[in-house]
Amino acid sequence: MERKVLTRLLVLAGLLVVAFVGTVATLNLTLYSASGFVHSYLDTLARHDVESTLDIPGVSLDRKASTKLTAPGALGDLADIHLVSDTDNRDGTHSVKYGYAFDGTKGTTTFHVEQTGARLGLFSGWRFVESPVSTLQVTPKNDAEFDANGVHLASTGGASVPDNFLVFTPSSVELSHSSAFLTAPKTTVLVSEVGGTVQAAVDIRANKTFVADVQKELRSYLGDCVTQRVLLPTGCPMGKPITDRIQNDPTWSMTAYPTVAIIPGSKAGTWQVPETPAIAHLVVKVKSIFDGTISNFDQDVPFTVRYLITFQANGDPLITAQY
Template structure:
């Protein structure tokens, strides 16, 4: 009986020792500060948005709920479980289809701070570029009384203040979005780390793509996407301007109605004026003063006029056969079904 008791005591001791060892190992790996952050990064890498938000203890307010006090209409995010910071902005970029590609996640550094928090730095490939993010976490009780729980001191969120100039639509990581107002910075809440390839392509507009990366929790990243008229728009305006000027040249008067060129004369004309185009103004387009408008600035061109005239002084007849310089400016506005309205701008 005594021998059996000793045997069972040894077995029980080994079980307890194995359990303690297991707890220590698990707490130093899976349930460590780095394991907690790695779990969050792993959810991002899987594009598992719900799990990433749950791990970070971030709760999205309803999009049509309370808005921020700055009048921007941005929706606040409840981060009370993850820290005291409150971020406000659009949730549009918080969708799996807009998440980045995160690969090769590796722990770079772990530091225990004097106040009991721990700072953890990971390196990874973010959309193919080597990046790093540093997170500060702290203990948040325990699980089953033995496994450590953690929480972020600063929520893994950043703000991207994006200005889309001369348009409202943009594409981020292949998904399409619309800013509330063009030419004005709009705040977007994003998970950290994130990277976005932002661009614009439409029937008449284009933009040189930009890459926006947010790798520092709690920080604001500012970016601007400059949208310009594309080659198709310039070519169409050029064709329509040329056609309009050709139509002006068919008028058999010295001062064609509604046209940028004309030639007043003191002498009497003897033959019918004949106009032709010598040089068409080269179309360039810049943003207009009104939203959604584009302006062709005053640009030089030249017509040619041939007409016989009689001098009012001596009655002699001569031929006026010369170029007539002019400048032209046009306002271009978008119409439904991808049509352009081109309106001549006359000097004041």
């Protein structure tokens, strides 16, 4: 009887050993494989768990660039993570290619990992040969500030100067700008190459509010100009020299106001209204210096306007005429 019990125990122990060995083998082929290691990394990105990401062997942010886009709130929505290939390079390294998607935009990235020994003497250990981090170089044209995945940023060099930001690989970054007077269309940049540098620009332009405010300001300014009862209104773009003798106070009115367009200025961070036509109307009674006849000068007087626009410390635009 005791012999049968011992035999059963030995058989059970053998089955447990076989099961354990099989489990270890299965885990080394899945969770603790090269592809499983990379999948674990990608899973931390999908969960926006940056703390766990940085605990993974071989992941580091040791480049000279801003780390503001590696914060949890700056990460894109990584999904549809799937293994494409896992190549054993026969030197202890593997080239692991994964596919994924960010909001429907698909991409692939190849990671290079190397074996680092065994955990607990049983499970394979891995690390990234090259940290899965890339550089996104952003040039915010015509202004220093922009948004990246909802994070408000500014180029340290100022308007139109490129600045470098570290991003985990892969990353999807939506760049935009929206402020009181400026706007930029949203641009999505996919960063998929480990260790690479991707260049992107934010094309910042005057928005409708900016144009409307300058148009209103200009109409008011020209409206004040035409109240001056002189041939050459002071500080104004219109004027009409007349050699004959004027017999009464000149009367000005506006026939066609300039249609404002705002474009980037020649200096970064400045804006300008390019040379734009307009028409005023002048009525004045004149006496000829040749024969003394009196007549009415009643004509349209074309002129042009051109302005430089800068922003003051309080954010309000400062409009300066350029004649």
